[in-house]
Amino acid sequence: MDLDVFVTAHGAEWDRLETLLRRKRRLTGAEADELVALYQRTTTHLSLLLSSAPDPALTGRLTSLVARARSKVTGARPSSWRDAARFFTTSFPAAVYRLRRWWIPTAVLSLTVAALMAWWIAAHPEVQSTLGAPQQLREMTRPGGEYEAYYSNHPAAAFAAQVWTNNAQAVALCLVLGAFLGLPVLWVLFQNMLNLAAGLGLMSSAGRLDTFLGLLIPHGLLELTAVFVAAGIGLRLGWTVIDPGPRTRRTALAEEGRTALGVAVGLAAVLFVSGLLEGFVTPSALPTWARITLGVLAELAFLTYVYVLGGRAARAGETADVDTSDRAAQLPTAA
Template sequence: MSKADLIRSTRFRKERETDWLRLEELVARAERDGLQRMDFAEARDLAALYRQATSSLAIAREISLDQALLNYLEALTARAYLSVYAPQERLGGLFSKFFSQSAPQAIRRSWLFIAIGFLSMGLGVLVGYQLYLENPAWYQVFMPAELASGRGPSSTTEELRQVIYNNSPSTSGLGAFATTLFSHNTRIAIFIFGLGVFLCAPAIVLTFYNGLILGAFYALHVEHGLGVDVGGWLSIHGVTEISAICIACGGGLQLGTAVLFPGNKTRKQALYHAGRDAAKLALVAAVMLIAAAFLEGFMRQLVQDVAVRYTLGWGIGLCWLAWFILGGKARS
C-alpha cells in the first residue's frame, strides 16, 4: 500500500471509528442479553449504525482500502445483521410456538400420509385377527416374546384376566415396565419414520406388522371371552400409542414420497422441503409415546374399572385430535 493510500485509509477510519465502536458495543449487548432487553433508543441506534457500517464497507471496497479494515467491517456488519434481522426467539418461545402452531399445522398438512399410516395399521389388525381365528399358531409367528409375557393360546381365561385386572401392582415394577415399553415403542417409531425414506414401502410394512401383532393379541382375548375387557385395558395407552406410530409412519411416507416423486425439484430439494413437516411429525410422535409410556406403565394398572378405562383412553385421544384440528388455526 502506498503512503497516499495509507493516509486515506487512516482518515477514513478516523472519521467513522466512533460510530463503529458504538455499533460494536450495541451488537455485543444484543448478543449477550437479546434485542428484547434493549430500550427503544438503543435498538434504533443499532439499526441506524448497522446501515452506516454497511455503507462504509461498500465505500471501503470501492476505493480498495487496506484488507485489515475490510475484514473488520465485514465481521462487524455480519454480527450486526444477525442481531438486527435474525429471529430473537428464546428456547421457551420456540417450544411454545411448536406446540401451539407448528406441530398441529404440520399434522393438518400431512393428513393424507397419516391416513395411510392408520390404514396400514388397521389392515394389519384385521388380518392378524382373522389369521389367529383360523389358526392360533399364527400368534407365535407375530408376537415378540418380550411383549407376549407368557401369554398365548395355551393361557387360561383366568390367567389372561389376572393380567388385565391386576389390582395390586408394584410401583417399582410398573416403573421398570414403563421404561421397557417406552424403549420398545420408541424403537418402532424411529424405524418406521427412518425407513420411510426408502421408497415408503418399509414404513408401510412395519406399520402393517404392528397391526398384525395387535390383531392377534386382541383375537386371543376375544377367544376367551375377554374382548371388551382387553379393549379397555388397551384403550388407556393404545389410542395414544397407535396414533403416535401412525403419525411417525406418515412422516416417513412424506420423506419417501419426496424421493419417489420430486416433481420440478431435485430429489435433494424435495427431501429438504418434505423434511420440515416430517421432522415435526416425528417430534409429535415422540411426545405422544412419552405420554403413552406413562399411561401404559401406571394408569393402565391403577385404573381397574372397564368403563373408566375406555373413557380415559378415548378421552385422551379426543384431546390429541382437538389439538391437531384446532391448534394454530388462527394463524394458519
C-alpha cells in the first residue's frame, strides 16, 4: 500500500468525520446518516492500514476517530434496575451453572484433602504439637475456648461485616490470580483447607467435633461453596491462558475475564448472606439443630437457584458475558 496515496484518497472523509464529531448542536437526520457511513468507512480504512501498512501516527488518529464515532453512533446506555435484576436472575446463575464442571470437582477434591489432613492431625499428637503448645491447644478446644469464643467476642453486625470483607478478599484473590495459570489459586485453596482441617482435627482429638460442626455448618456450607466457585472459575481462567480453544488468547481471556468479574459481584452477595449467618445465627442461642437447619437451607437455596435459574438460562443460550453492544469493538482484519 502506498501510504501517501491512501491518505490523499481518504483524508477528506476523515476530516469530515472529525468535523461531525466536533459539532456541539444536535445533528440533522442527513448528518447522522453521513456520520454512520463515515464511521463504517473509517473502520474499514483502519483495518486495512493495520494489516497492510501500519503507521503509528495515522493509526493513532484513526483509532481515536473510530472510538469517538462509535461512542457517538451507539450512545451511552445507562444502567437500570432491570439490568441488576437480569444479572441476578440470569447472568450470574448461568455463569455458575456453566462452569460447574470446574468448581464441583474443585469442591470435592478440596474437601477430601481437608478430611485427610484433619484425620492426620487428630490421629497424630506429634502433628498437633507443631500447631501449638499443649496449653495453647487446650485453650483453643476447651468449652468456651477460642474456637467457640471467636463467634461471640464481637458485636454481631461488626463481626458479620468483618467476615464478609475477609471472605470477599479470598474470593477476589482466587478470581484475580487465576490468570497466572491458576497456580496461586491452588495455594489459596490449600491455605483455606489447612485452616479447616486444623479445626476439625484439633476439636476431634479433644472429643468436641460435634461442637465444632455445630459452629461451622450454619455459615460454612454457603461460605465454602462460594470459595469453591471462585477457585473453580479462577482455575478455568488459568486454563484459558494455556488452551484458549478456537478463540485467540486475547479474546478468550477477555470473555472469561468478564465472566469472572460478574461472578465476583454475584459471590459478594452470596458471601453477604453467609456473613449474616456467621454473625447472627452461628453464635445465637438457637439449638444446634436449628442453626444447622438454617445453614443447610441456605445452601440448598443457593444450589437450587444455580441449577434451576442458571440451568434454564444456560440452556436458553445465556453465555453470562456482557451484551454485544457493551463490548469493545472487534475490528475486521483484511486478508
